Amino acid sequence: MRVPSPIGAWLDVLKMDQTCLKGLRAVVNPLARSQIDIALLFATRIMRLFAYGFLSVVLALYLEQVGLSEQAIGVLLTLTLVGDAGISLWITTSADRIGRRRMLVLGAALMILAGVVFISTGNPLVLTIAAILGVISPSGNEIGPFLSIEQAALSQLLPHQRRTQVFAWYNLVGSFATASGALSGGWLAHTLQGSGVSPLESYRVVLIGYALGGVALACSFLCLSPSVETTAHASPAHRTLGLHRSRQVVMKLSALFALDAFAGGFVVQSLLAYWFHITFGIDVGLLGSIFFGANIxxxxxxxxxxxxxxRIGLINTMVFTHIPSNVLLCLVPLMPTLPLAIGVLLLRFSISQMDVPTRQSYTMAVVAPDERSAASGVTAIARSVGASLSPALSGLFLATPSLIGAPFLVAGGLKIVYDVLLYRSFRGLKSPEE
Incomplete structure (x- = not known):
């Protein structure tokens, strides 16, 4: 039976509306899901960096309490970074093949493992093994496979024009989280000691908090959607560490980033805190406050x-803001009083991180989309390897009264060399948005 034309027309309109609604849902749902994924990646950054900062202020002090010397502390921190580099290299270069979410959860599990072992024993050998296999941040800064995979996922979820800005906010919330963690960890230990708890046990409480941070991190990674996984389907015949077309650029960047990180390893936050403690005799609560302000x-x-x-481009921003901060770093040990030393350190931190989001954005910009996890991972591992070599040398300097200021001078000088080499090598290679 034929439907009358007015009713048939309305049915046709309803069918069109349903078709349009399905099409709208197909567009809106992925967009909404992407926004949720971006929010989750920001949340995991905050949780992780809070945990890193929470532990960093007391880590060297804890190791001293369990009986390690300055040299042994430096060696253990070096081995921490070496182990992190090796594990992160495998995780990040496999993430696009095995799954980014799976590898992020694995990294969180290693973070939990390290925290639990450090809580459970003061045996130097066991601590060293846990430092090599687990994820512990002696600097308060980003380590492990997380940053590389998260950046690759964010770059996939964002247009080119927004990448640097979002990376800047991503680093901002991380710095605030590190600052809050350093303040909380320092004052928690100080408060516990003031109530009669031994320094060793107060530091163990901080380690428990670190391990719980790893649990929260793993749960959050499990909530990410498939949108964060790589969209590349065709795989080039020949890859090296997950790289193909961009291999030469990434390797050159990696060598330079390793030099910068080697320099930075002389002044990781744990060793900076220890330097202020032995030079000026300040307690852990004030140390937490100093590094709260510095990270803010x-x-x-x-x-x-x-x-x-x-305005001036990614490479110019990286170089022309980094050189003044390194000059200020060299000036810190030359200050005769605590207020002046703190003032110069804070001034240095106020410009020290301008190269970070620009460096990360530049790396993501100059490689193919299906190389992003690997490129970020390889450059991050190069930084980890570079940073892993210097804390042991810094520990030797700190154990020698006449060389106690040397870590600052060596770090600042090498970082300036890095800036000059970076500018000469990459000033002609622009990102797509430039």
Whole structure:
């Protein structure tokens, strides 16, 4: 039986509306899911960096309490970074093949493992093994496979024009989280000691918090959608460490980033805190406050980097903001009083992180989409390897009264060399948005 034409027309309209609604849902749902994934990646950054900062202020002090010398502390921190580099290399270069979410959860599990072992024993051998296999951050800064995989996922979820700005905010929230963690960890240990708890046990409480941070991190990674996984289907016949077309560029960047990280390893946050403690005799609560302020300033400097880069370019921003910060780093041990030393350190932190979001954005920009996890991973591993070699040398300097200021001078000088080499090598290679 034929439906009358007015009713048939309405049915046709309803069918069209349903078709349009399905099409709208197909567009809106992925967009909404992408926004949720971006929010989750920001949340995991905050949780992880809070945990890193929470532990970093007391880590060297804890190791001293369990009986390790300055040299042994430096060696253990070096082995921590070496182990992290090896494990992260495998995880990040396999993430696009095995699954980014799976590898992020695995990294969180290693973080939990390291925290639990450090809580459970003071045996130097066991601590060393846990440092090599687990994920412990002696600097308070990003380590492990997380950053590389998260950046690759964010770059996939974002248009080119927004990448540097979002990376700047990503680093800002990380710096605020590190700052809050350093403040919380330092004052928690200080408060516990003031209530009669031994220094060793107060530091163990901080380690428990670190392990719980790993649990929260793993749960959050499990909530990510398949949108964060790589969209590449065709795989080039020949890859090296997950790289193909961009191999030469990534290797050159990696060598330079390793030099920068080697320099930075002389002044990781745990050793900076220890230097202030043995030079000026300040307690752990004040140390937490100093590094809270330092990381807040570092986060703000990262946010300003996006605006500067939009005007002068990524490479210029990386170099021309980094050199002054390294000059200030060299000046810290030359200050005769605690207020002056703190003031110069804070001034240095206020411009020290402008190269970070620009460096990360530049690396993602100059490689193919299906190389992003690998490129970020390889450059991050190069940084980890570079950073892993210097804490042991810094420990030797700190154990020698006449060389106690040497870590600052060596770090600042090498970082300036890195800036000059980076500018000469890459000033002609622009990102797509430039």
């Amino acid at each position: 300033l570092a986060g703000i400097s990262a946010l300003l980097a996006a605006r500067i880069a939009a």
